[in-house]
Amino acid sequence: MKAVIFDMDGVLIDSEPLWRQAERELFGAVGLHLEDDDMRRTMGLRVDEVVDHWFARHPWPDPDHAGLAARIVDRVRELITADGAPLPGVLDSVAACADAGLPLAVASSSAHRIIDLTLRRLGIADQFAVVCSAEDEPYGKPHPGVFLTTAAQLGVEPTDCLVIEDSVNGMVAAKAARMRCVVVPEHPEQVGDPRFALADHVLDSLEAFPALLRSLLGD
Numbered sequence: 021m022k023a024v025i026f027d028m029d030g031v032l033i034d035s036e037p038l039w040r041q042a043e044r045e046l047f048g049a050v051g052l053h054l055e056d057d058d059m060r061r062t063m064g065l066r067v068d069e070v071v072d073h074w075f076a077r078h079p080w081p082d083p084d085h086a087g088l089a090a091r092i093v094d095r096v097r098e099l100i101t102a103d104g105a106p107l108p109g110v111l112d113s114v115a116a117c118a119d120a121g122l123p124l125a126v127a128s129s130s131a132h133r134i135i136d137l138t139l140r141r142l143g144i145a146d147q148f149a150v151v152c153s154a155e156d157e158p159y160g161k162p163h164p165g166v167f168l169t170t171a172a173q174l175g176v177e178p179t180d181c182l183v184i185e186d187s188v189n190g191m192v193a194a195k196a197a198r199m200r201c202v203v204v205p206e207h208p209e210q211v212g213d214p215r216f217a218l219a220d221h222v223l224d225s226l227e228a229f230p231a232l233l234r235s236l237l238g239d
Contacts, residue, residue, distance in 0.1 A: 027064075
């Protein structure tokens, strides 16, 4: 292992509920009423792909997909500014990687303007050597593109990277990139989700990651 790549939403910051709030409000404004389980199915996707996903299934009159996606992003930024906080174990996990001499990166489906805001809000922007957004890729997760780009910018082979994810789509993207993957589901009861069998490790909380990292480096 030569580098660690963090997803952002649901890994570094408890923003998945904020995304669901924004999506509930903005999709509701065009007449589409989503439940939490509906929105969890699109976790890990780019926001433009989320809009396309729901339009294909429940079309609404306004065809301005880009405008709706931008309004969702703007609302998420407002919510992060007001309520964003690091998830338990984040600061210790980042410090453990730094102490081990492992370069760190963020590879997120979120737009750069959300990533940059979040890292500044958490006070960890200077800890990451590389920050990549799937908005720069032809395809978002579960396509591996954003992870492959991140590895290339780090100067590390994909097989030497460890990814930390919280979603099925993110895990699939990491494994498709031939990277090892630690999954920390949004809710502890999801640890037993059979879909996460593809992951190398599944943790209840990122608080357990420093100990896992020590064991991996000792292998």
